[in-house]
Amino acid sequence: MVRKEQRRPPSMKPRTLEQGVGLIEILISLLVIAIGLLGMAALQGRAQQSEFESLQRAQALILADDMANRLRANRVARACYDLDAKGIPDIGTDTTYTASGCNATADADLVAWHSALLGAAEVAGGQNVGTMIGARGCIRTDAAGDFVVSVAWQGMTETVAPADTCGQGFYGTEENRRVVSTVVSFATL
Numbered sequence: 001m002v003r004k005e006q007r008r009p010p011s012m013k014p015r016t017l018e019q020g021v022g023l024i025e026i027l028i029s030l031l032v033i034a035i036g037l038l039g040m041a042a043l044q045g046r047a048q049q050s051e052f053e054s055l056q057r058a059q060a061l062i063l064a065d066d067m068a069n070r071l072r073a074n075r076v077a078r079a080c081y082d083l084d085a086k087g088i089p090d091i092g093t094d095t096t097y098t099a100s101g102c103n104a105t106a107d108a109d110l111v112a113w114h115s116a117l118l119g120a121a122e123v124a125g126g127q128n129v130g131t132m133i134g135a136r137g138c139i140r141t142d143a144a145g146d147f148v149v150s151v152a153w154q155g156m157t158e159t160v161a162p163a164d165t166c167g168q169g170f171y172g173t174e175e176n177r178r179v180v181s182t183v184v185s186f187a188t189l
Helices: 021-073 075-081 104-117
Strands: 136-141 147-154 177-184
Touching: 021 075, 021 104, 021 136, 021 147, 021 177, 075 104, 104 136
Parallel strands: none
Antiparallel strands: 136 147, 147 177
């Protein structure tokens, strides 16, 4: 018995069905990689933004602590530090502050703090760059007679509005305003 060789029709070549599959796999892989890289870029941007927010908070804490220490060091003239009692809601960005004549040390401390809030601690290209965005400082007494030293600035993203009123109304929405505060208490002897 002689075997007949079966022939395939010309339209049924085995390689024809597989052509282009490798290219589609490569395109899908490139799409997945592109989406992953876009996600990584967005994550990096968010990380830098968070790092900047953290830097601003650290600077605000340093400035609030600096004024609290100045206030403690000059406890005899502590009333001269109460900006709220003088009718000054805040000092820093968009404000000018000059000595009030209450106490030379207190006046010097407040002028120095005002300069620090404006970024005078670091200068680049002739401009102050050593502070937060829109830094403002507030000093007031609370109901217990303690001094509250606050520093407000503008954040980069919206969060919960702070309860402290320092800098209120200056940063667009209240959710963009950031505030750190410290309380300075004096014993009554």
